[in-house]
Amino acid sequence: MGNLPILSLVTFLPLLGAGFILCVRGDDAVVARNCRNVALLTSMATFLLSLGIWFNFDPATADFQFEERAVWMPAFNIAYHMGVDGISMPFVLLSTLLIPVCILASWTSIKTRVKEYMIAFLVMETMLVGTFCALDMILFYLFFEGTLIPMFLIIGVWGGPRRVYSAFKFFLYTLAGSVLMLLALLTMYLDAGTTDIPALLQHNFDVGLQQWLWLACLAAFAVKLPMWPVHTWLPDAHVEAPTAGSVVLAGVLLKFGGYGFLRFSLPMLPEASLIFAPLIFSLSIIAVIYTSLVALAQEDMKKLIAYSSVAHMGFVTVGAFSMTIQGVEGAIFQMLSHGIVSAALFLIVGVVYDRVHSREIATYGGLVHRMPVYAFVFMLFMFASVGLPGTSGFVGEFLVLVGAFQVNAWIAALTATGTILGAAYMLYLYRRVIFGALTKETLKGLLDLSPREIVVFAPLLVLVIWFGVYPQPVLNVMHVSVQNVVERLDVARAALDSAALAAR
Amino acid sequence: MPVAVVPNLVPAMPEIFLALAAMALLMLGVFQREADKAAVIRFNRLAIRLGALALLLALLLVVTISARGAVLTFDGMFISDDFAIFFKVLILLASAFSLIVAQDYLELNGIARFEFVVLVLFAATGMMLMISANDFIALYLGLEMQSLALYVIASFHRDSVRSVEAGLKYFVLGALASGMLLYGVSLVYGYVGATGFDAIGAVLRDLHGAVPPTGLIVGLVFVAAGLAFKVSAVPFHMWTPDVYQGAPTPVTAFFALAPKAAAIALLLRVMIEPFGALLAQWQQLILFISMASMVLGAFAAIGQSNIKRLMAYSSISNVGYALIGLAVGGEEGIRGVLIYMAIYLVMTLGTFTCILCMRRREQMVEGISDLAGLSRTNPMIALALAIFMFSMAGIPPLAGFFGKLYIFLAAVDRGLYTLAIVGVLSSVVAAFYYLRIVKVMYFDEAADPLDRASSTEIRLVMLVSAIVIVLFFVYPEPILSSAGTAAASLFSGG
Secondary structure, three states, rough: OOOOHHHHHHHHHHHHHHHHHOOOOOOOHHHHHHHHHHHHHHHHHHHHHHHHHHOOOOOOOOOOEEEEEEEEEEHOEEEEEEEOOOOOHHHHHHHHHHHHHHHHHHOOOOOOOHHHHHHHHHHHHHHHHHHHHEEEHHHHHHHHHHHHHHHHHHHHHOOOOOHHHHHHHHHHHHHHHHHHHHHHHHHHHHHOOOEEHHHHHHOOOOOOHHHHHHHHHHHHHHHOOOOOOOOOHHHHHHHHHHHHHHHHHHHHHHHHHHHHHHHHHHHHHHHHHHHHHHHHHHHHHHHHHHHHHHHHHEEEEHHHHHHHHHHHHHHHHEEEEEEEEHHHHHHHHHHHHHHHHHHHHHHHHHHHHHHOOOEEEOOOOOOOOOOOOHHHHHHHHHHHHHHOOOOOOHHHHHHHHHHHHHHHHHHHHHHHHHHHHHHHHHHHHHHHHOOOOOOOOHHOOOOOOOOHHHHHHHHHHHHHHHHHHHHHHHHHHHHHHHHHHHHHHHHHHHHHHHHHHHHO | OOOOOOOOOOHHHHHHHHHHHHHOOOOOOOOOOOOOOOHHHHHHHHHHHHHHHHHHHHHHHHHHOOOOOOOOEEOOEEEEHHHHHHHHHHEEEHHHHHHHHHHHHHOOOOOOOHHHHHHHHHHHHHHHHHHEEHHHHHHHHHHHHHHHHHHHHOOOOOOOOHHHHHHHHHHHHHHHHHHHHHHHHHHHHHHHHHOOOOHHHHHHOOOOOOOOOOHHHHHHHHHHHHHHHHHHOOOOOHHHHHHHHHHHHHHHHHHHHHHHHHHHHHHHHHHHHHHHHHHHHHHHHHHHHHHHHHHHHHHHHHHHHHHHHHHHHHHHHHHHHHHHHHHHHHHHHHHHHHHHHHHHHHHHHHHHHHHHEEEEEOEEEOOOHOOOOOHHHHHHHHHHHHHHHHOOOOOOHHHHHHHHHHHHHHHHHHOOHHHOOOHHHHHHHHHHHHHHHHHHOOOOOOOOOOOOOOOOOHHHHHHHHHEEEEEEHHHOHHHHHHHHHHHHHHHHHH
């Protein structure tokens, strides 16, 4: 790639597109059309550029690659530092993939204020990619928090009837968590004298201090992920957000929490992570079982998928804190898979919502008679969500369970009940929406997926199957980086054990 | 041996120039008086231009004449150092911009008289004097010079009951605060035997940490209370919402900008230079004031429906944040305050330009609900105001975040975790009411559109402040480093 600042390009290209859109003038129809086109082209170009990163990525090393460094705030020893490793690399691609999908998915459903809508999504893309590429804590926080502004507007302007409440809840929950993390980041900076993430990864924090830092970081990541019991903003935000908003939220924003655990909590605060792992396991298992049961009782399709997201994220935390290579890889894989599958499921709800304007499960029934292609697509993603072998969902869940077994069979067994419950609520949903007789008059004139909608689903479908059948390329990319993190945790475990022995 | 030595006037050149300019403008106005209404308005426009020009020339003098490092003159009563220069630049810019954006409002409300400009110039002169004060007597002179001008312009809209009430309230309470300050100063003088900052500082340092006499502490508390009133910190904040709401909007803007910065500068200098050795004594006080201001500002603003009142509470909580830096006490803390104030001034200026655009059918409106649906009717103003609100809430990558970042960094550095946690959590509460304005503009159904015509000057100032806020993160170094030198000079001087 030479000296091309490829990460900055991928990060800020969408912002450039947003700037273009801001300048578009003319009458409403022309503006809307031009804005859609510019947004789609920009995000497609961004995706292609990020593919370039993927193909040039060297999976044999755990070092950060494509690094860029520039002077930013020398008085505070804070630099502009970008780079990716095997953990962040897949998320960059996930973000750049989902944004064009979102834009295409809102092509006709968003009719008001198209200009602002497209700007919001492109700004969002910059923040998403930036979060995963940032190698400086302050820079990371900048992008991490920066997502709040576009998301607040997306929910609040284009959302459903209770959009204002949901937008505020989303914003304030996340902000409250993040500011506590900010204090932790500042403490880490003052302790280590640098905000550089690679340098901090080498720094050993005092175990007592680590525990406070870890808890403050937990506040931010638990809200973002979201973990039980701070997950309540998620169903509200999902239900009220427009389809594409839910897609970004479930597809990428929820991954910030998991990514944060893998980037900050586990490698930088390994002793504290070991100490608090039982807490995480408990919260995760409650999340998996409780929210699965809650999902089973939902009458609203989006709410059901939102609760299932909380359950799936429970798998992620179990995997990550199993601190085994399989578990951590499973967590990352689960996040990627969930990013694609839940995004697709929200799009699937969006398809019928655009036609019937209802998300009530009871409104539907027998759709297979009118929309066979839709039923097929829905089925595949439903299976992926359930974790059927051959889909991406299986690989993630399987690896997580393998990891969990190495820690404790009970943890694995309890987590595995989530899979069963997941199958229950997804199949129940599918049956009620798709099967049965087509009795309702409102549904008799429905049209099947349009070519544009098929184009939206196609890449997601391909990925779900590809990841399910042949996950090796993705696992390869992350393997060495994950190994690095796990080794660090093993060292910490040994140190803790010997300290405990000495105390005895 | 000469009987009278002419003091070195060079360090005070900007103040002298500004005072002369204000008097010249006053003369010009008095002799130009015409009965014709159109002529009065025309002259007012000219006066605003001239006044802004004078302020910018004074700014030029500040940055060119002032030597680096501390220079004393007038028997050590007047100091010109990097700290003073930093704040003088802020105050002169803030005053000039307040003048420029005031023109429309003054004309529309039939109060376009050139005295406004003269009073602003005198107030600015007073502020510069008090920033440069190195002696309590000089401080008091500057402070009163500023305050007298401010009392008058608070009630500049003399046909409005609200405005007159605001002026009166400000005057009565301001006089009370001045009295407290003066009482505190006299107590300090009684125990130390000096009013000069250097002399007081030297005496207090000689205590070497021994418990100072109680009377001295009482004096210190009175001084701090008087100054806390001037920065409108809790529990001396009561006048702020009424005065902010009652005063004509450009005056409110001016109040929120220049005098606020000047008072903060004063508080910093007095606490660090003469009373620096008593850190242990005043730290608890400032800690309490800071926390109370943040919390009260955040919660009390939630119920407000008038945007000027809201800005008053916002300013109270912002002062609370700035004071975190002072409570920390060290050089990093002061640097944080300086960065915070610089960013705060830009945000506030921008917000008030938006408020000055709130005009419907030739009438100024101030209700937050009047902004409903602004994003559809006046998208550019809505976008600008949204940017300022997100920035006030401290959301990155906007400038407001960096202001808070450096403040919290200093607090965490000194281990003041309780303060930092109270600070970040009240910023979450405060985010609620800033967001409410965005919500009204972007989520609510459109009310009647606001008038389109706002003057080019206002739009330009709004645009520039919005750009500064959005792009601050790209190149923050100039402000960071100049705040660094300014903060350092405060410590090297004493």
